[in-house]
Amino acid sequence: MDQFTLNLLFVGASFALYIGIAVWARAGSTSEFYAAGRGVHPVTNGMATAADWMSAASFISMAGLIAFTGYDNSSFLMGWTGGYVLLALLLAPYLRKFGKFTVSEFIGDRFYSPTARLVAVICLLVASITYVIGQMQGVGIAFGRFLEIDAFWGLLLGSCVVFAYAVFGGMKGVTYTQVAQYCVLILAYTIPAVFISLQLTGTPIPALGLFSETVNADGTSSGVYLLTKLDLIVTDLGFASYTEAHKDTLNMVLFTLSLMIGTAGLPHVIMRFFTVPKVSDARWSAGWTLVFIALLYLTAPAVGAMARLNISEMMWPNGVNGEAVSVETINTAPEYNWMATWQKTGLLDWEDKNGDGKIQYYNDKNDAMNEKAAANGWEGNELTNFNRDILVLANPEIANLPGWVIGLVAAGGLAAALSTAAGLLLAISSAVSHDLLKGQLTPDMSEKSELFAARVSMAVAIVVAVILGLNPPGFAAQTVALAFGLAAASIFPALMMGIFSKKVNNVGAVSGMLAGLVFTLVYIFLHKGWFFIPDTNSFADTVEGSMLGVQSTAIGAVGAVINFAVAFGVSSVTKETPQEIKDLVESVRTPAGAGAAVDH
Amino acid sequence: MAEQSTNTDARAAQDAGEYWSANVRIILISLVIWALVSFGFGIVLRPLLSGIEVGGTDLGFWFAQQGSILIFLGLIFFYAWRMNKLDKEYGVEE
Numbered sequence: 001m002d003q004f005t006l007n008l009l010f011v012g013a014s015f016a017l018y019i020g021i022a023v024w025a026r027a028g029s030t031s032e033f034y035a036a037g038r039g040v041h042p043v044t045n046g047m048a049t050a051a052d053w054m055s056a057a058s059f060i061s062m063a064g065l066i067a068f069t070g071y072d073n074s075s076f077l078m079g080w081t082g083g084y085v086l087l088a089l090l091l092a093p094y095l096r097k098f099g100k101f102t103v104s105e106f107i108g109d110r111f112y113s114p115t116a117r118l119v120a121v122i123c124l125l126v127a128s129i130t131y132v133i134g135q136m137q138g139v140g141i142a143f144g145r146f147l148e149i150d151a152f153w154g155l156l157l158g159s160c161v162v163f164a165y166a167v168f169g170g171m172k173g174v175t176y177t178q179v180a181q182y183c184v185l186i187l188a189y190t191i192p193a194v195f196i197s198l199q200l201t202g203t204p205i206p207a208l209g210l211f212s213e214t215v216n217a218d219g220t221s222s223g224v225y226l227l228t229k230l231d232l233i234v235t236d237l238g239f240a241s242y243t244e245a246h247k248d249t250l251n252m253v254l255f256t257l258s259l260m261i262g263t264a265g266l267p268h269v270i271m272r273f274f275t276v277p278k279v280s281d282a283r284w285s286a287g288w289t290l291v292f293i294a295l296l297y298l299t300a301p302a303v304g305a306m307a308r309l310n311i312s313e314m315m316w317p318n319g320v321n322g323e324a325v326s327v328e329t330i331n332t333a334p335e336y337n338w339m340a341t342w343q344k345t346g347l348l349d350w351e352d353k354n355g356d357g358k359i360q361y362y363n364d365k366n367d368a369m370n371e372k373a374a375a376n377g378w379e380g381n382e383l384t385n386f387n388r389d390i391l392v393l394a395n396p397e398i399a400n401l402p403g404w405v406i407g408l409v410a411a412g413g414l415a416a417a418l419s420t421a422a423g424l425l426l427a428i429s430s431a432v433s434h435d436l437l438k439g440q441l442t443p444d445m446s447e448k449s450e451l452f453a454a455r456v457s458m459a460v461a462i463v464v465a466v467i468l469g470l471n472p473p474g475f476a477a478q479t480v481a482l483a484f485g486l487a488a489a490s491i492f493p494a495l496m497m498g499i500f501s502k503k504v505n506n507v508g509a510v511s512g513m514l515a516g517l518v519f520t521l522v523y524i525f526l527h528k529g530w531f532f533i534p535d536t537n538s539f540a541d542t543v544e545g546s547m548l549g550v551q552s553t554a555i556g557a558v559g560a561v562i563n564f565a566v567a568f569g570v571s572s573v574t575k576e577t578p579q580e581i582k583d584l585v586e587s588v589r590t591p592a593g594a595g596a597a598v599d600h
Numbered sequence: 601m602a603e604q605s606t607n608t609d610a611r612a613a614q615d616a617g618e619y620w621s622a623n624v625r626i627i628l629i630s631l632v633i634w635a636l637v638s639f640g641f642g643i644v645l646r647p648l649l650s651g652i653e654v655g656g657t658d659l660g661f662w663f664a665q666q667g668s669i670l671i672f673l674g675l676i677f678f679y680a681w682r683m684n685k686l687d688k689e690y691g692v693e694e
Contacts (some may be wrong), residue, residue: 074642074661074664074665077664077666077668077669078638078642078664078668078669080633081668081669081672082638082668082672084672084676085631085634085672085676086631088679088680089630089675090627093683196613207666210655210665211655211656211657211662212655213656225655225657226655226656227656227657227661228656229656229657231656243656243661245646245655249643249644252643253639256639257639257644278682278694279694280680280683280687280693282694283676283679283680283684286675286679286680287673287676287677287680290672291673294669294670294673298666298669298670299618301665321662431656466630480630500624517678589619589620590616590619590620590692591625591687591692591693592687592691592692592694593694
């Protein structure tokens with residue numbers, strides 16, 4: 001059986017499983033559509049939340065970004081896990097006690113203002129749609145690869161599948177489907193990593209392999225640590241070392257912080273904690289979620305480092321001072337087959353610029369390296385395009401693993417992208433139909449038309465995401481990082497102040513959210529281009545070229561500070577919070593008396 | 601009778617206040633550790649830890665890529681356990 005058929009088989013089988021579960025657990029009522037009837041055990045909920053959370057950004061994109069920058073991209077690892085500490089300590093138990101369906105309902109009630117609820121809905125839509133763009137990029141790449149078509153057609157096809165899938169059920173269908181998706185994606189991520197770790201270090205646990213010594217072909221230890229070897233190879237090719245810090249410290253801190261508070265401010269994750277039976281379960285549930293996330297996140301840096309080592313050694317089979325790999329080998333040797341298949345997606349390319357029949361891969365932006373290149377007759381880096389987002393999907397092929405592992409990874413990547421896209425679309429649709437239409441514009445809407453509006457808004461959200469996704473503002477994980485910045489600057493501060501301060505009032509919260517959102521969004525557009533259209537940006541998106549010396553991916557943390565400052569400032573000069581709201585805050589702070597959540 | 605109920609109310613309010621400040625104290629301690637392992641050991645204080653070698657690199661690199669995640673896990677489970685105990689001490693559990 002050839003690889004193409006094998007991929008189709010794995011992807012097809014996993015889809016049949018998800019759709020089967022979705023049909024079996026189809027949501028009947030609005031309450032089930034949004035929150036799975038609240039009968040979900042913390043461990044089950046944790047697993048589903050982990051699948052919901054780990055998207056194309058975590059699965060497909062993150063290890064690739066770490067592979068090509070090393071230590072500097074540790075922000076993704078710390079940021080996307082550290083946010084759960086904030087969620088567990090500062091938000092989840094209190095929002096569960098409050099007991100409503102959506103994040104904007106809490107904001108609307110706590111800040112006793114329909115305007116606050118409306119602003120929260122807008123913040124939520126902006127952050128979620130940006131997030132969906134990143135997911136669609138991942139879906140496009142995964143579909144492009146396994147159908148061996150251009151990534152653009154992969155994107156269009158993928159968006160149809162995501163839509164059909166998300167519209168099927170609501171949260172209830174999604175919860176059980178996501179448990180299945182978690183199992184598929186974690187197996188797909190771990191199995192190839194275990195194989196590769198065994199090949200390179202003889203350690204079956206990739207997280208330990210990362211800090212182990214490499215092994216020789218006969219299985220004996222070489223006495224050289226994997227990371228030491230990697231540092232040596234990449235610096236020999238003129239690239240920045242893998243383990244040292246090269247990024248500006250301030251930007252790294254702000255970027256990590258943006259990802260952390262963004263995690264705690266993303267509606268589709270917070271919504272999950274409304275579905276556990278008790279306040280104490282909300283606390284445990286956050287812990288279980290992080291356990292299941294950590295299984296992937298502890299493996300990811302190993303996947304990145306090992307893949308970087310494998311790629312460098314493939315391009316320089318005789319060592320960096322020997323001969324580079326020849327074009328003929330790439331075209332004929334079976335272990336280089338993956339390069340030709342990925343070339344079809346337009347995400348990988350090479351060119352024999354100096355016509356010597358070999359492909360020299362090195363950093364042609366490094367002066368010292370260019371001297372060496374000139375001496376050897378090289379005319380620039382000949383591995384002309386290596387999209388970071390293909391690394392994880394290509395990884396098993398690069399390591400020459402059996403065909404079924406490659407098929408499994410394709411299925412896992414799609415599971416990750418689909419589960420998150422579905423969760424986000426659910427958050428978007430509930431914001432539009434439940435908060436905007438039923439909550440504000442047409443309160444006497446029937447349950448049936450609410451569900452219909454929910455589905456229409458999903459369709460609109462996908463179309464918007466695909467259009468904006470045609471000019472993605474970065475690799476999938478970077479696009480997603482922007483979504484986190486937006487959530488960090490708008491939603492998180494409002495939720496936290498709503499629980500921890502009785503002083504912040506309606507006007508304060510609304511001005512804070514608007515200030516945080518507008519500042520962050522405008523800053524991103526000024527650096528990434530308006531609506532991500534290329535060449536409409538006023539500043540370069542580098543530390544030196546940026547407006548405030550902060551990169552657009554890290555600006556969410558600044559936006560959050562602005563949000564807090566404006567909210568407290570405005571609250572101190574406007575009318576005091578009424579007594580019943582102070583009582584509401586008191587009641588949210590103690591777990592006693594948390595009944596089942598109610599609709600209103 | 602009326603006096604008694606005012607007393608109970610006052611005690612309840614005082615208890616709620618104590619419960620909340622105990623909670624805030626636990627949160628603050630946890631967040632100090634949270635920031636120390638990630639922003640501290642993983643980023644800003646990394647140069648100070650560069651002398652401690654771990655598997656071909658230094659301790660700061662380990663904290664940035666693995667250590668902080670393990671500590672985050674510990675923190676969340678500690679908080680859940682501690683708060684569920686606190687809920688019982690103050691009789692505010694569900």
